[in-house]
Amino acid sequence: LSPSRAQLPTFSRTLLTDNMADSDEEYIGGISEDEGDHNIVSGSRGDAGQASRRKKQRGGAEWEVSRTWETLVEGADGTISSTVEGLLEASKRKRLLKDTTPLQRGIIRHVVLILDLSQSMMEKDLRPTRYLLTLRYAQEFVREFFEQNPISQIGVLGLRDGLAIRVSDMSGNPTEHISAIQDLRSQDPKGLPSLQNGLEMARGALFHTPSHGTREVLVIFGSLLSSDPGDIHQTIATLINDKIRVRIVGLAAQVAICRELCSKTNGGDDTTYGVALNEQHFRELVMDVTTPPATYSQKQSTNSLLMMGFPSRTIETFPSLCACHSKPSCGGYLCSRCNSKVCGLPAECPSCSLTLILSTHLARSYHHLFPLMNWVEVPWQRASRSTACFACGMHFPAVPPKEQWHTTESIAKGMSVSSRYECTAGVSNGRDGPMSSTTKDTPPLQLQRSEIDLFEQLTSYPFTTDREFATGLSIILGHPETPASEDEISRNDDDLVLQAKCYYFSRYLQKEKLASPLRVATYKSWLQSRTTPASFVNPMMTSGTEAQQPSTLETPVPSASAQAGHPSTNPKEEPNYPTSFAHIVELITTGQPIPGIQDIPDTILEGQDTPSTKPRRRKPWEKEDSPEAA
Known part of the structure; x- marks a missing residue:
């Protein structure tokens, strides 16, 4: 042996x-x-x-090891707090580069989320694995999506073994989608994905959606190939005809067919296809889809009005079945058309198909059309005007001595010097933003010479002869068929016109594009400082104790002609409306009357209400021969 x-x-x-x-x-x-x-x-x-x-x-090769410890730098005090603060400030700085141009967007969205459940999702280049990280980010995406788009709907599909499986149906209830995605954790990814089968099933789910909403598909794709049964180019042509937009987030590398798919379904825009570099970048690509896409033209939406119901919550003594799930409950919402009971909102009435929402849902979707302007950094010279955050009430760190301001500025690498930011929405008309605690003793507008030169060039540019700007402004003002007139272009009191001018000048007229568009509030304040005289006397105010202590309820608000020195004699003249939302908030908080709103005195209604004489409307399930309905 x-x-x-x-x-x-x-x-x-x-x-x-x-x-x-x-x-x-x-x-x-x-x-x-x-x-x-x-x-x-x-x-x-x-x-x-x-x-x-x-x-x-x-457990993998050496290049797969994420050396996160190399990014940490120990400070002088022996801690890593400076590194953590730098990462937080970097995320804040990135938000300052967000484009705040108001565009027409589809606020009623229908989105199909397609998850790659193939064997390639078992790779560990994203910790813990691509599969588990995708499931976690998918749940966060569903929550954030319905937070930003409460009157929209989502459906979830999966790609596995060359087939497309249905994870959850199209609905507006985030709980159903999250529970369905959580059930996928018990299943292991296997097989090859079929991008064509997933797109065809998504097209079938979006085919019967109403025309007033958007049709979108988000694909999280972790493979480098697609096992398709037919010609995927024919599927792309069908998606274009059905006006379905596709966005893809890749986890491995850029795939040619994915880039072509996103480019053709989004009007040539290939920025809708991105490949994740790390876990944070992966989350940013997914969360970008929560913002509604801009509409290309008004021809895509033929309906201008949509009927909706705003029901009130009702509490019953005894439980009754709801029309949506047939489950007994004491609380719910009654449809404003047929009085059917639904569990929660937003929802579609199962009996009459009326869209039922709350006013808060509509307001949360409407804020995408007019986004908040980017906040600006606060220097040390103005940091001492506020000691706490206006939003959360947390106290700011103490302002260092004046000798250390220059040292702090040199240490801060591309971040805010004071770690404080302020909103510029209330800067116009001599008002400060949330950072200021009082509107008195406001310092004059201080600008750098380079910024003043840009404002001079912007003011002298002939926008009235620029046809491209006139066409773009007409779309913003709501009449894309006819270009904007010279009167509309010359209006410097309209925030939309000023914002369009600043954006157009910053992005298209400059030889070197500016890092961020010119700030509209600063430009508006600069215009007012040029036109407003230094010595201003209000002709409505007279000498004496009555003029020094005017009554809030009896003193009339001067109109534009009265401020110019010509008192208004026409009672039907248009009042001087507030120029911004911050102006309205200031008038309300200071107890001043808002121009244009009629003051209705408090009255007591006398008499009793009269009972209704019309017969009760019959429920859909009631028969005609029932005595109660008769």
Whole structure:
């Protein structure tokens, strides 16, 4: 009998290991790590393959290791708080680059989320795995999507074994989608994905959606191939005819067919296809879909009005079945058309198909049409005007001495010097934003020479002869069929016109595009500082104690003509309306009357209400011969 492998000499054992590396892979795979590491001879043919196989068994190659400890820098005090603060400030700075141009967007959205459940999602380049991280971000996406788009709907599909499976149906209830996605954690990804089957099933789910809403598909794709049964180019042409937009988030590398799919379904815009670089970038790409897409033209939406119901919540003594799930409950909402009971809102009435929402849902969707302007950094010179955050009430750190301001500015790498930001919505008309605690003793507008030169160029540019600007402004003002007139272009008191001018000047008229568009509030204040005289006397105010202490309820608000020195004699003249929402808030908080709103005195209604004389409307399930309905 030949001696056993354990009894061979060391050199024989090494030779046997090297020879068997090319012939018996299964046997080599069973060798322990200690035995294999000590007996490898450099220069043999099977060394590279054997070492790579052992690395796979131990959890991956060296380039797959995420060296997060190398990004941490220890501060002078021995902690990493400075690194954490730098990361937070970097995220705030990134938000300052957001484009706040108001565009027409579809606020009623129908989105199909397609998840890749193939074997390629088991890769560990994204921790813990692509599959588990995708499921976690998908749940966060559903919550954030319905927070930003409460009157929209979502459906979830999966790609596995060359088929498209339905994870959850199209609905507006986030709880159903989250529970369905959580159930996928118990299943292992397997097989190959079929992008064509997933798009065809998504097209079938979006085919019967109403024309006043958008049709969108979001694909999280982690593979480099697609096992399709037919021609995917024909599927792309069908998606274009059905006006379905596709966005893809890749996890491996850029795929040519995915880029072509996103470009053709989005009017040539290939920015809707992105490949995740890391976990944070992956989350940013997914969360970008929560913002509604801009509409290309008004011809896509033929309906201008949509009927909706705003029901009130009712509490019953005894539980009754709801019309949506047939479950007994004491609370619910009654349809304003047929009085059917539904559990929650927003929902579609199962009986009369009326869209039921609350006013808060409509307001949360409407804010996408007029986004808030980007906040600006606050220097140390103005940081002492406020000691706490206006939103959460948290106290700001103490302002350092004046000698350390320059040192702090040199340490801050591209971040806010004081770690404070302010809203510029209330800067116009001599008002400050939330950072200021009082509107008195406001310092004059201080601008750099370069910014003043840009304002001078912007003011002198002939916008009235620029046809491209007139066409774009007409779309913003709501009449894309006819270009904007000279009167509309010359209006410097309209925030939309000023914002369009600043954006157009910053992005298209400059030889080198500015990092961010010119701030509209600063430009508006600069215009007012040029036109407003230094000595201003209000002709409505007279000397005496009555003029020094005017009554809030009896003093009339001067109109534009009265402020110019010509008192208004026409009672039907249009009042001087507030120029911004911040102006309205200031008038309300200070107790001043709002121009244009009639003051209705408090009255007591006398008499009793009269009972209704019309018969009660019959429910859909009631028969005609029932005595109650008669």
